[in-house]
Amino acid sequence: MKKTILALAAIVFIASCNKKEQKGDLHITGNVKGLKEGTLYIQKIVDTALIAIDTIKIDGNSHFESDLDLKSPEMLYLFLDRGVSNSLDNNLMFFAEPGTINIETNLDAFLSAAKITGSKNHDLYEEYKKTTSRYKDENLTLIEQKFKAIKRKDPNAIDSLTKLQELNLKRKYLFAINFAINNKDHEIAPYLALAEVYDINIKYLDTIQNAMTPKVAQSLYGKKLTNYINTLKKAN
CATH class of the missing domain: 2.60.40.1120 (Carboxypeptidase-like, regulatory domain)
Known part of the structure; x- marks a missing residue:
């Protein structure tokens, strides 16, 4: 019986040591x-x-x-x-x-x-990139078309293409905002606010911040977003 107890104690000790080694x-x-x-x-x-x-x-x-x-x-x-x-x-x-x-x-x-694999936040980031890639492709097409319009000195085409670029950018920003709000319980939300739409109207950043769950608000990017918004408000 004594040997059994000693053996169990040794196993527990080894397990605790292995845990500390992590x-x-x-x-x-x-x-x-x-x-x-x-x-x-x-x-x-x-x-x-x-x-x-x-x-x-x-x-x-x-x-x-x-x-x-x-x-x-x-x-x-x-x-x-x-x-x-x-x-x-x-x-x-x-x-x-x-x-x-x-x-x-x-x-x-x-x-x-x-x-x-192994990260839900990364899965969401890949999902976000997959959708926004079409906005990037659209912008590249518009840049090419605008360059040609400038080359042939076509002001009407230049003006039209500029408006299309602005519309495409607005759609991309709105998608990023909605994606962040829809995933408010993951750290991808404040990350996108800081990395993708940091220069948007502060009311949208406020919306993302207010939507975050308490856990996300206390995360690295959650705190950074809060500090960033506070800095913007003090500057205005």
């Missing part, structure tokens, strides 16, 4: 297929600069892991130092939140091939 509340796993050698950096924005919070050396095995402290859901970046080129296809955004997140991608299409 480095953070965010566990990231992933694979960059085709990457044999290089360095991955997990970065976050501090003030206005990207700062590395973890460095992962790849040497033969393209799988990687990282454990981080994440006090609140936050947009992080997985930067690939290819070592042989300065490709723009090397910094992958992902909306991290406590738990386990998996990132699967490949060397040839680091951004476009990425599959990120």
Whole structure:
């Protein structure tokens, strides 16, 4: 009986030790297929600069892991130092939140091939991007048409295309506002307000802020949005 009690005590002790060894509340796993050698950096924005919070050396095995402290859901970046080129296809955004997140991608299409699972905020961010891509495509088409109108000196066409651009931008902003309000219980809401529509009329920012749940209001981006709105009001 005494041996049994000692054995159980040992198991409990080992379990508690293992628990203490966990480095953070965010566990990231992933694979960059085709990457044999290089360095991955997990970065976050501090003030206005990207700062590395973890460095992962790849040497033969393209799988990687990282454990981080994440006090609140936050947009992080997985930067690939290819070592042989300065490709723009090397910094992958992902909306991290406590738990386990998996990132699967490949060397040839680091951004476009990425599959990120384990984060509801990231799922919502991908949904948002999918819809807003059509506004970006529309704007590029209008820019091309406007350039041609300027080249042929057609003021009526220029004026018409300018109005269409303004309408397209307004639709994009309204979609972002509605998306944030409809997802008021997730940190994506204040993030979109700060990243996508920060320069819109303050009454819309107020609407997003007032819609946030208490939990989201106390998050990193929730507090930043509140501070930003207060700063705008003091300046006016």
